Amino acid sequence: MTQRIVYETHMHTPLCRHAEGEPERYAEVAEQRGLRGIIVTCHNPMPDAGFGGPNIRMNEDEVDTYLAIIERARDAFDGRVEVHAGLECDYFPGFEHVVEQQTRDLPLNFVLGSVHPQLMNWRRKFALFSPIDAQFTYFNQLADAAETGLFDSIAHPDLIKNVTANYYNLDNLIDHIRATLDRIAKTGAAMELNTSGLNKVVPEMNPSPRILAEMKRRDIPVTVGADAHVPDRVADHYEEAYDLLEAAGYTHVSYFLERRRHDIAIADARASLTNAAGV
């Protein structure tokens, strides 16, 4: 039997109010897909409603419940699928201290850093006038996020294209993106290839193949995540993600446990996966 080596590194729970299914259901699908484990990464609590508090993230007083349901799933799948606690934390200028405290105080294996340009607060502060300016600001903030040193991997790193799709022209942005990738490469942070982009306004993974190739040129490590909000999406399109990574020149893919990076060969990762029917 092939060794299980792949993790789902980006998934949510009902606590973030826009995902369904308890962690056990995600672990079940992970087992069928031949994964070694899942790393649960719900949205971190943020202090005001402009961050979508009531609709998209757990409250501060739900953190204990979050850790408890992860532990419950870990016990239930002991010896079958590993279940680890992580967090998807918003990077937002002026709120670094929130993430600093959470990542210091909570027992996290993996911390994703996200800029979410669809949030009310982000739109109000950074996208009020020009969608083009918003795009430049967005990519700058990915580098700002990496430079805080708070995050293991920068999530869905061209999400802005879905929020400003009619104004998104990569030709005009690529020089700026190259400069931000230079900054990110210096920090040692990884970046994510997020397969859920296939279901968004611009139906391709985040980031796009051209940005992926620029990341490879700078040897930025990549974590792959499905951003599953339903159990069936665990490891969704991972094979296709590996195709894209290989086309960009990558031979390895990364994951984090106990905040430390591990690299595995894409060929081995691919060979270890089974389809949803367990074949």
Ligand SMILES: [Zn+2]
């Ligand atoms: Zn996100």
Ligand SMILES: [Zn+2]
């Ligand atoms: Zn997410």
